[in-house]
Amino acid sequence: MAKRPILGLFNDANAAADAGDGLKSAGVSEKDYDFLTDAPYPEGAFGEREEKHRLYIYPFVGAVLGLTSALLLTTMSQMAYPLVTGGKPIISLPPMAVISYEGTMLGAILFTVLGIIFESRLPNLKKGLYDTRITEGYIGVLVNAEETQHDRVADVLNQAGAVDVKRQS
Amino acid sequence: MSSHSSSHSESQYPADMWVLPNAQRMSWDVGGKTRSIPSLYKLVLIATGVLAVLGVVGFFMRLSADGFSANGHGPWGYYASAFAYVFLITGAAPLVSVAFRITKSHWRRSISRIAELFAVVGVLNVILYIPLIFILPSINNPNFGAGVHGELVIRRTIWMEVPFGAPHLWNFLGLLALAVTSLAILWMSATPDMAEARSSATGLRKLKYNLLSGHWYGTGRQWNRQKANLAILGALYFMTLIFVQFLIVSDYAMSLIAGWKDSILPPLYTVTGFQSALSLILIIAFVMRRWGGYREYIGISPFWAASKIQLGLTLLWTYHLFAFFITFWYGRLEVEQNLLRYLLFESYGPIFWANLLFIFFIPFFILMWNPIRKSDWGPALAGVSILVGSLLFHIRMFVGAFNAGDIYDLGLSSVPPAVFPDIWDVFMVIGIIGLAAFLYLVAAKVIPILSIWEVKEGALYQSKRRLFHGEYMVLAKPE
Incomplete structure (x- = not known):
């Protein structure tokens, strides 16, 4: 059976944290509830699981690709038009530095923005279950559970002190 | 603790040094302020709009009179000055939010969005740059040939071997990258606030908020990613901004004066940007606090904290100027002496002294007093002076560079006269500044100018507690 959301609203952060403990005790997986x-x-203020991310990978990959492209562009340009400037070697790093740096930054920025999206x-x-009272400082405890479990989840939320429990219509 | 200790309201601290806003009321109140357009605001919008129109008139009159000619770049000196001025300040402004968020400075919360909103002007910077692509003279000397003496084949620039696309493509891409990054920062930061407003908004505004923030519910995962994204984008923005500032000042100032080789100018330009941007943000915060109805959200503490940095940057500006001056003064080469006479003491001498007065002496003598730093008007007043000084700095540097004679010469062999603005130059300068202000004012009515979620987060961590006979701010630092 597909899981559907159920939202408990709390006007006290301690009560919301208690609801999290209650859900854990009731056997609800940590992946299935979140605090809004x-x-x-x-x-960790609500005792929730640690959130991990891999966002740093995007700028890193973008930077490597950008730097590689810039180095290829400058090296190949210098080889295609081998003009000796100021008595320096045809392929020398200082004239490549400006474009290499910019290429690195452009690649990192592009991949970061794509990564964010x-x-x-x-x-x-898709519209999710929400309550505008959360913008006034209420805490929402959003639980994804099978519909047969909704009554049990609602009991846990109410016992913890939820001021309202909402289900998706 | 002495028994004579007293509450903040009775002590050396102003009563509203720290404000504890009502988090529950804030979304509704700030949302209402964002939607409403008071008559004074409308008046300023119209005024900046009129200035923008004058700027367009000035631009087309200059274009019809002088055209886009790379060899006749001189008449566009004031356009370049105004572009560089607006780019420098509005480009550096988002950094105020980025830097103090990374350093976890709690006082920055109420001024973060003021800084981030300048991202919208980043788009204008990209557009304003386009004419400069056509105006910048070729790096290769078009007149060089057999029998030509005393001229360079390739003029001295940072593009040593003139790689593919240099300099226009790389300058343009740099500016575009800045605009995209700052808009991404603004979007990331404003998403929670727009999400809060989407339920109360109607019509076009609701559609826009749904489009931009429809995915946001404020889950732990979303907050976690928002924090990481802002940190990554902030770091990339900082690294790109310094670089693009270096490109602009090198290509449109230093490389246009024959023989000007100076490692101090790019950092001087960057410091001018930081000093001016922080000043502009403090001026806007002052206006919001005094006349915008934001007094309960913006205390004195952001002014007090930021003014110390403003003072530091003012001193740093003078240090860089002195470093620039003393190197050339002791160097005593003909080109160095001519450069000093041209930009500092003779041709642009009066502008230089006015520049120094407004960007250093006046703000220094305002900001050196702690009681003045501990006010909202003091740092804002110093900021006005700094912005005037910064404009004079740009006129001196860019108009000077655009009118310094033969750019393919080995060095500045004479001291050219100063070029003063004609009516179209004046129109372009005030028009570009007016257009930037107009865009900012429009953006402030679309996106809340106060970072609601950040101020609410701050409210979670701070409270006033009694300690013996005094009442003090207690600040939690969870990380």
Whole structure:
């Protein structure tokens, strides 16, 4: 059976953290619930799992590709037009530095922007379960559970002190 | 702690040094302020719009009179000055948000978005640069041939072997990269605030917020990625900005004066950018606090903290100027002496002294007093002076460079006269500044000028507590 979201709203961050503990005790996987907030809380404030990311890979790969392209471009240009300038070797690093640096930065920026779009799963036109009271400081505990489990999850959220429990209509 | 300690309101600190905004009311209140356009705001919008139109008129009149001729670049000196001025300040502005977020300076929260909104002017910088592609003289000397003496085959630039696309393509791509990165930073940072506003917005505004922030729900994963993305983009922006500033000042100032070889000018230009950008942000924060209804969100602490950096940058500017001067003064080559006479003491002498007065002496004597730094008006007043000085600096450097005679000469062999603006130059300078201001004002009505989520995050970490007889700010530092 497909999982559907259920949202518990809390006006107290401690109660939201208790709900997280309650869900864990009830056997709900940590991957299946998340805390919705209007500002970033310190990591681990709700006892949630540690979030890991691989975003640093994108600028690194982009930078390597950009640098490689720039070095190829400058080296091949110098070999194609072998003009001796200022008595320096045909292929010398200082004249390549400016374009190499810029190529590195352009590659890193391009891949970072693409990486952000990919990691944010954009464009995302699907509407999720939300409550505007979260913008007023309420904490949302969003649980993805099979529909048969929704009543049990709602009980856990209510016991922790949820002021409202919403299901997707 | 002495028994004479007192609360902040009674002590040496102004009562509103630190503000503790109501996080619950903030989204609604700031959203309303973003949507409303008071009559004074409309007036300023119209005024900057009129200036922008004058700028367009000035541009086309200059174009019809002088055309885009690489060998006749002199008449475009004031255009280049205005472009460099707007690019330098608006390009450096997002860095104020980036740098102080990376250093986890809590005082920056209420001024972060003021800085990030300058990303919209980044697009203007790219467009303003396009005419300069056609104006910049060729690196290869078109007049060089057999029997020509005292001239260079290739004029001295940072593009030593004139690689493919140099300099126009690389300058353009650099500016484009800056615009894209700063817009990505703005989008990343403003997404939570736009997501908050999408439920109360209507019509076109709702559509726009849904499009830009429809994916945002404020999950732990999203906050985690937002933090990482802002850090990565911020670092890339910083590394690219310094580089593009180096390209612009080298190609459009230094390389156009024959024989000018100076390693101090690029850092001087960069320091001018940091000093001017921080000043402009403090001026905007002052206006928002005094007349924009943001007093409960912007305390005195951002002014007090930023003014120390403003003072440091003011001193650093003078250090760089002195380093530039003393190298040439002791060098005593003909080209060095002529350069000093041209840019500092004779041709552009009055502008140089006015530049020094506004960018160093006035702000220094304002900012050296701690009670003035501990006010909102002091750093803003110093900022106005710095912006005037910065404009004079740009006129001196870029108009001077665009009118320094034969650019393929071995060195500056004489001291050319100063070039003063005609009516179309004045139109272009005020028009470019007006257009940048107009775009910023429009952007501030689309995206909240206060970083709501960041101020809310700050409110989580700070509170006022009593300690013996005094009441003090307590700040949590979770990382």
